[in-house]
Structure formats: C-alpha cells, structure tokens
Amino acid sequence: MKKVIMLLVLLPFLTAMTCDNDYDPENAPISKIFKVSVSPESTFTLQDTIWVEGIAISRFFDATTNDSISTTDKKVQSRLNIYKFVQPNPYLTAEGAVNKFKIISITGEFEPMSYCKNSNLQIFGELVPDAQYFSYKIGFKPLQTGDYIIDAFDGIMTNTNRHTEIAEDYPLYNHPDLILLDCSGAIGLKPESARAYFFKVR
Numbered sequence: 001m002k003k004v005i006m007l008l009v010l011l012p013f014l015t016a017m018t019c020d021n022d023y024d025p026e027n028a029p030i031s032k033i034f035k036v037s038v039s040p041e042s043t044f045t046l047q048d049t050i051w052v053e054g055i056a057i058s059r060f061f062d063a064t065t066n067d068s069i070s071t072t073d074k075k076v077q078s079r080l081n082i083y084k085f086v087q088p089n090p091y092l093t094a095e096g097a098v099n100k101f102k103i104i105s106i107t108g109e110f111e112p113m114s115y116c117k118n119s120n121l122q123i124f125g126e127l128v129p130d131a132q133y134f135s136y137k138i139g140f141k142p143l144q145t146g147d148y149i150i151d152a153f154d155g156i157m158t159n160t161n162r163h164t165e166i167a168e169d170y171p172l173y174n175h176p177d178l179i180l181l182d183c184s185g186a187i188g189l190k191p192e193s194a195r196a197y198f199f200k201v202r
Helices: 002-020 164-169
Strands: 035-038 050-057 059-062 067-070 075-089 092-096 101-107 109-112 120-127 133-142 146-151 179-181 187-189 196-201
Touching: 050 075, 050 120, 075 133, 075 164, 075 179, 101 109, 101 120, 109 133, 146 164, 164 196
Parallel strands: 092 179
Antiparallel strands: 035 050, 050 133, 059 067, 075 092, 075 120, 075 146, 101 133, 109 120, 120 133, 146 196, 179 187
C-alpha cells in the first residue's frame, strides 16, 4: 500500500520531467529552404553538363524566441529528383533517370536515397567559409537523349523560365495538367510547380 501511495505522489513529477524532454515540433528551429537554379538553356547536347546550384541561409528561425539563430551544422541536406518523360499511359508520365546521367559534384555531396534510387538524390550543402549560407553545385552530364525534369522537391527553383512547355508534349489522359512520376506508386507533379525545371537533350 505504501508503494502505491508513493507512486501516486511521484507520478506528477515523473510526468513533468518526461514532458520537458519531449520534442515540440512547433518550437523546433525552422531552416530556410534551398533556392535552386539550373543552367538556363532549354536544350542541351550529350557533350553538355547541366549545372544545378542551391543556396540556403545558415541561420534558422526559432519559434520559441521568435528570432534567428546560427546553426552549428557543417552540412545541411536537401533533395533533388530527376525524371525522364515517357509516352504517357494512365499510370505514368515520367520515370526515374538518375542512371541517364553522369553526376559530378563541385560543392557539396550527393548520394542515392534508400528508396526510389533511380530518381531521388540526397544532396548535402556545405557551409561556406564566412558561415552565412550553405551551398551545393551538382553537375548532370547526360548519357541519353530525351526530355527531362529536375524536381527540387523541398526547394524552390529561381529560374525565370522553367520551360514548362516541354510538359505539354506529354499530356496525361483525363489529367493534362498533371505529371505522374514512377516513385513508390504514382506521385503527381504539376508543371507549374515552383520546384520543377524542364529541359531537352538532343
């Protein structure tokens, strides 16, 4: 009986200690997303390299203090997806195309993700010497002709012209304003999405 009473007395304090250590997503620091730019041409050759550059500030917004804080990280991750258009069918408009390119890194690092390896790349931006922002510069040298999409996924493309007219050649039956991708089931992407960039290789 004494043990039960003691447990009841201690329970509120134990609960409070647990709650203090819980992760609170509303008060977690929020990073700026990568702003991504791609070589501006709409058409490339097999001798060209398509450069993709991303920049994200190194300060994070802390919702608890309503202020920005500096990160201690030396790298921060982002994601790029790359697809090749195929002749549309009811289930697919574009398929993974990592294997259609030789990929090189000038700044930052990359590696295939554990799922959808032929479309998804994990990108690690590096902290620049003055510690004001993270950056990466990744090159895609095409190995095969075709029409392609680079999807910044968790970033925003800064190119003024993203050549969305290329997608018009691949209308999806009953959904002409949607691109269906082949990663883990059909995933939709609208051509006008701020994260998508389109180009041809001839």
